[in-house]
Amino acid sequence: MDPQQQQQQTTATATPSQKQLSKDEVHKFLKSAVDLAIGSGEYHHRAVSELQNNITQYAIKKLGAVKPASTKCVVTCTVVQNTDAGFHITNALHWDDSCDTVVTYNFQNKAMNIVLTAYLITT
Amino acid sequence: MTAPNGDSAAAPPAQRQKFDAAAARRVLGEVLRSELANTKYEADEVAQLGKRVGETINRRLSGEMALEQYKYVTSVSIFQNSGQGARMGTSAIWDPDADAVVQDMFVSDSIKCVAVVFAVCVY
Numbered sequence: 562m563d564p565q566q567q568q569q570q571t572t573a574t575a576t577p578s579q580k581q582l583s584k585d586e587v588h589k590f591l592k593s594a595v596d597l598a599i600g601s602g603e604y605h606h607r608a609v610s611e612l613q614n615n616i617t618q619y620a621i622k623k624l625g626a627v628k629p630a631s632t633k634c635v636v637t638c639t640v641v642q643n644t645d646a647g648f649h650i651t652n653a654l655h656w657d658d659s660c661d662t663v664v665t666y667n668f669q670n671k672a673m674n675i676v677l678t679a680y681l682i683t684t
Numbered sequence: 685m686t687a688p689n690g691d692s693a694a695a696p697p698a699q700r701q702k703f704d705a706a707a708a709r710r711v712l713g714e715v716l717r718s719e720l721a722n723t724k725y726e727a728d729e730v731a732q733l734g735k736r737v738g739e740t741i742n743r744r745l746s747g748e749m750a751l752e753q754y755k756y757v758t759s760v761s762i763f764q765n766s767g768q769g770a771r772m773g774t775s776a777i778w779d780p781d782a783d784a785v786v787q788d789m790f791v792s793d794s795i796k797c798v799a800v801v802f803a804v805c806v807y
Contacts, residue, residue, distance in 0.1 A: 604769065606769050609769065609771045610771055610773075612771075613771045613772070613773045614773060617773050617774065617775045618775065620775075621775040621776075621777060624777075625777045628777075633776070633777060633778040633779070633783070633804055634776065634777045634778070635757065635774060635775075635776040635777075635778070635802050635804070636774060636775050636776070637759060637772065637773070637774040637800070638772070638773055638774070639761060639770065639771070639772040640770065640771045640772075641763070641768060641769075641770040642768040642769040642770065644766065644768040645766075646763065646764040646765075646766040646767075646768045647725065647727050647730065647763075647764045648730075648761065648762060648763040648764060648770075649730040649731055649734055649761070649762050650734070650759065650760070650761045650762075651731065651734030651735050651737075651738050651759070651760045651761075651762075652738065652757065652758070652759055652760075653735065653737075653738025653739045653741065653742050653756075653757075653758040653759075653760065654742075654756075654757055654758075655742040655745070655746055655755060655756040655757075655758075656755040656756070656757065656804075657755070661755070663757075678759070680757050680802065682755055682757070682804045682806075683806070684804075684805070684806045684807050
């Protein structure tokens, strides 16, 4: 039996930041941004701007660190006081479905609704 | 950043091809006023309404601006106008010279609508 010659193959291995992010990963990051920032989870008009800012910053910093260099990232956070009033947020996307993604994380408690959306656009 | 023969396919858009934020804002305002005047907040129709507004905005932007290099992400948020508090913010990692965000708001007795367009350049 001839000994198998080991073929030395050089493959271009992608570093973690070159890999396309999966929707599940992005969803996890968005959820952790809300968990980190939420604090007591109460809606106070004077504190909501800081809450929204913190969530957005946590999310964009995390995504910015792990996304591929050729991807642009936009994060939108909406915090709405939880009353009987209704609201709805829609996305209309004029882009390339094969390489661009949108991921949304919804959070709701007695006091508020938080809708956190990340758009990842490949250039 | 142009190749020796002057072809700039891989470069950000030249000055005259950049996204015109002021013109886009006018388009946004027109679409909001024409689609939302005299509408009431109806929970089972609001999703369709938001989708229609977003898609109309995208269609007009891609048609009138005629910028091949741009992708458009339009977020339309429709709130029942009943005095609840809300806060919305965004953050982006992109090319500030080429990319832009444009927003406009429509308020009536029944609804408050915020439309935000992210114009993202691809190279």
